[in-house]
Amino acid sequence: MSGDGFSRRQFVTAGGAALVSGLAGCSGGGDGGDGGAATDTMSSADTVKIGVLEDQSGNFALVGDPKYKASMLAIEEINNDGGIDGKQIEPVARDPQSDNQRYQELTREFISEEEVDVLWAGYSSATREAIRPIINRNEQLYFYTTQYEGGVCDKTTFAVGPTARQQLGSVLPYLVEEFGPKIYTIAADYNFGQLSADWVKVLADENDAEVVGEEFIPLSESSFGSVINNIQDAEPDFVMSMLVGANHTSFYEQKASAGLDVPIGTSTAMAQGYEHRRLDPPAMENIYAGVNYMEEVPTESNTGDGGFVDRYYDMYPDADYVNEEAETNYFSTYMYKEAVEQAGTLEQPEVIEALESGISLGTERAPEAPEGETIELDGATHHVDHHMWVLRADGEHNIEEVTNRKIPEQFLSNTVGCDLTQEDEQTQYTPVDYFEEAE
Amino acid sequence: MVNGLNLAFQFLDSFAFVVLAAAGLAIIFGIMGVINLAHGEFILVGAYATTFAVTAAGLPLPVAMVVGSLVTALFGIAVERTIISGFVPNWIGQRTVGRDLIEPLYDRLADSMVATFGLSLVMVQSARILFGNSIETVGTPFGNVAYGEFSYSTYRLVLAGVSILVLVAAYYVFTRTTFGTRVRATMADEQTAKALGVDTERTYMLTFGIGSGLAGLTGALFAPVLSMQPTLGDQFLIEAFVAVVVGGPSVVLGTALSGGVLGAVSATVTNLTDSTTFGRIALLLAAMLALRFLPGGITGFIERVRSRRQEGE
Amino acid sequence: MSSEAERSEASGQASGETASSEPERSEGSKNASGTDTTMDPNVRETPAGKATGDRTDTLLQTDDLVKRFGGFTATDSVDFSVDEGELRCLIGPNGAGKSTLLKLIVGTLEPSGGRIYYDGQEITDMEPNERVRSGISMKFQVPSVYGELSVRENARLPVQQLADGAERRRRVDEAIENAGLAGYEDVQASALSHGQQQQLEIGMAASLDPDLLLLDEPVAGLSVDERTEIAERIRRLNREEGIAFIVIEHDTDFVGEIADSVTVLHRGDVFREGSIEEIESDPEVRRIYLGGEQ
């Protein structure tokens, strides 16, 4: 891919070209059902096939597009730097359009026909759960990079995004200390929102705070008059918000215009959908995001000149924002490179083994992850001990750092005892099985 | 804790949302018989046009809103001329093949549904290609009104007021003006209306334009309050259809009444169960029951009651 | 809004007449069968077969039948009866309530008051399709055959409930032949002429072997020989199959050709009843017809 920016016009023509090849349909090149010795085309013998399925249209395009762009950036950098173990990376990318049905079909095609060596796919938890049966059946090495509710202990899945416990664990204690113990939780009314709300209860118990109210809002809701009134009625010290999606963004706008100025801790706002760039100030004033990464994270490897942000915008001049998931796509590609070079082969079981031997970025062998310091991939749980930041937006939506510290993934390792180096598993654990206060 | 004023404000909020969501559709679907699945995208055009008028052209918000509605009205007329009435394709057809290419979509419910679904796919994706996955939102004007420990955004109350104004204006235009009578005559029986000298082509065009303009106005009014994304139209679609159908034959009055009923149900249940999910499900179930037990919709029911009372039974 | 026009035009008439509780019987009307008007349902047992010649049993009886649309009274406490095998014509100026009466009998309209008896049972609240099953069949004012289906398919629909296999085919062919549509079996019904559609619809209604066939202006808009054809058809059905008829028709010659007796409806009530000669010679009838009355 040429070095200059991947402007929209080029993308459209590429789309057109893909359209034509696409018409040949998924039955085209594939050598059909015969599972005999794969008569690989020559190119795949000495290239690394990386499959990237990220939403560039549909409901999750806003947060999915940066993920796609970051993967392409990492791949281009590695290729320019000699590739993996001397082999150039051949990216295989299609737009699933935020449609779980397309994810399933494209995952099938990427595994059985394109025969990708590794797969990055999916923003929402629903998408992960939709394709995990296909991943498990084919024992396909799979990176899931979105921050999520946590608890997935799966032999071939690497959930390298931060978990709800890590994110809420970074922002909630600070807010309790800073503003007081009374918490009001508002969350999107689906799995992620409900499990995150359970984690707020667990963390409140650990930090002797108290959840005075909890409210779940359907993804399709966009008027928050009653929610704002309930918050005012409960008079909490701060609010924990795990709202998700386009419709929920309007909560922040409506909260500001209703004059509700209680501090709000969040694990989803600003870092994923960059609301502070899209809404008019002071909508996001006094919002505290507990995340592993945002474009404004002040580390040398991120905002320093020639850093990750600069390189990202060099490649995509008209990109909107470098969000949390983009960084995870980026550094996890380097983790994969490390693992393949350690394993010396593309065979997925060996690469998984190398990944489980503990890959860390920020050492002399591998560049530092944009979120800063060294971060390690924990072999047993396939999760990452992230460098967690708490960042606050002021009246003009400028982002300032509040705290930052390393928070390891504890739920799967300590509480559940998931150790994939010892025994294979493909289950998702939830806090309610282990903490009674999460009832 | 159900606070009277809270409940009232929430009711106004739901009422304004349902009525404004259904405003344009009441005319395009209610009066003209076109099931417009791209209704949400007409609202999107109004919202984007208003936002750009403020951010790019620097116009004050009220002026930008008028611009937003007009742009959508013109867009609506363009859609009507090309797809709905097939005037342009037939004009071309006459000159090339010597016959009309397509038949108008009026009163062809299923076909208009498929056509407008295709149109909505094109509009959402084009908006994404041209303007990206999101554009900057304008701020919400007017502060808030505080009462006790609560406060409510003044703009939301203004929205409720405007929604009533829109209804009154539409009611006046469509029932008390000669233009209104011409529209209803054309829709009731185009042939007879044409025979009576009504320029039905122009009436169809203008009526569709007004319907689109109203949808654009809804987009303009909600622009400061919603996040500007190509898929913002989806949240209006179901409420709009339900309100129009539950409203019944006398379209404008019906939309107001169904907006009231559905708004009340949604606000009350949300308050009682403290869950917006059940508030939304209650609204949908209320709509299903209304459609079942009031076959002619609310105004159909009123019509029957009035005529039965006259029978003196 | 739509019923606006109807209401204003009718309001002028509605007034006084219906106020009296006891429906004053227009003098001179005699009930053709001479039996007491109020039927005692359980006394009369239903005849086994269809009595062809026997003219004494009342097949249909309406009691104080009322239908109001808002303020307008379409039928005003009508007492009306038809005997088995009787060919009754229904005439009267427009808006006299003829079509309304038919719709009340067949059940597509619910009465505002009064009762309807058929073949000894009360059918006031019976579903329309149940009434058809018990022997009442109707041809609508606007010819309504299934345009997209062929003539044969149209003819099969009513018959398939009654017979299968060879018997069904015989009846289908018979219905098509009687409707004068032999050779048109595979033609799409919408391609038929107006007259042919009328004939087909009459054939379909008749093929249900009804006891009572209601025809709403069967010859409206037809040529003279088409009218005689249909008149002949009705008479043959009446004589050979013993089907009783209620036929609404303005054309008095047509009525003269077929009617056993005639009922004149005026302002929603029975105005005169009798043979065609009596009706034609009655000055009162001519007056209300020719609009002498303001």
Place this chain on the structure above:
Amino acid sequence: MAAESATGADRGALARIRGRLEGPNTVGNSTGFWIGFAVAVLALVAYPLVGNGESFSLFLVLALLGLSLSLVWGYSGVLSFGQVVFFGVGGYTFGVVSINLPDPTGITAAALTGVVVGGITAALLGYFMFYGGVRDVYVTIITLVSTMVLQTFMAQTAGSEWTIGEAALGGFNGMPAIPLLELGITGVVSYQFVFNTLELFVPGLGTVEVDPFYYLALAALVAAYLGLRVLVNSDFGRVMVAVREDQDRTQMFGYDVKRVKLLTFTVGGALAALSGVLYAARNVYIDPQVFALWFATLPVIWVSVGGRKSLLGAVIATIGIEYFRLSVQGEMALVVLGALLLVFILALPGGIVPWIAGKISGSAVPVSELDDADAPAEVSES
């Protein structure tokens, strides 16, 4: 006709079968049609040898959903958005029952229960509407609203309290870990159709591994298509078409129009549920997206583009549109798809297959060649 000879007898039987399959209510009644049909089915049978059977089977499953709407809308005039409701109910029921009874008998029972529960749901919704005098656009809107109710409700069933026995409904993330489809009786005979490969010896190609689920879906689709052809050409089918054309007139021929609509709606619901069961079995997963508005609109588009009054049109259009929708890529994909829909419905309002049929047979109405399909060995007296 003269006395039948031996060959005549089976020709008579064949003609009788064909007689039941043909009639004015279906497009394509000529021998040429049946030859074309046989060729098409053979092509589909051979497809996995050439193309990827595993992914193509999705289109066969969705074609069943298209057929269900074609029956309900095309043949009895009820435009329903609710087919995806029964599709989803069927799929979820299959998931719940099979997770709780994961052995072959249990899974087979789960499949049947899914279809039955889907049919019952259709019957209940149908009774609620038709016996309440609800007609035309109101039916469409009620079914549209019912999909929204289910989507909103199912999306929030994520908590642990929303489990039925072992099966967690899973809320927005969908129901995980549906057992692999294995039909039969435990211990006696059973075969696993999903995530399994079938060795076929094909002369000239050697042994080839194909996806058995593809053939299960193909068999279900062909059986459903032929079954519906028999239904719509039967006496009941004639009443359905009469109800579609003019329900008031049909009532006056003594038919209980409400009951006819309810029966058709229930059969359509069961067929949609069957499609949902196969969908959930194939993907080993089902989520509330199946109740989403855009998914509920797809069947209407398939049937409109394919041809409202043609079962074959629904099948061909479903497979064609879904194949295209899935394979076309790039940013312009949705724009192209939207534009195509617009052009198709404006240019060919009647749908493709009736248009083609019209072109082939030259006359507007596909007239059946057999003069009378009831019984070939007729002896005409008159």
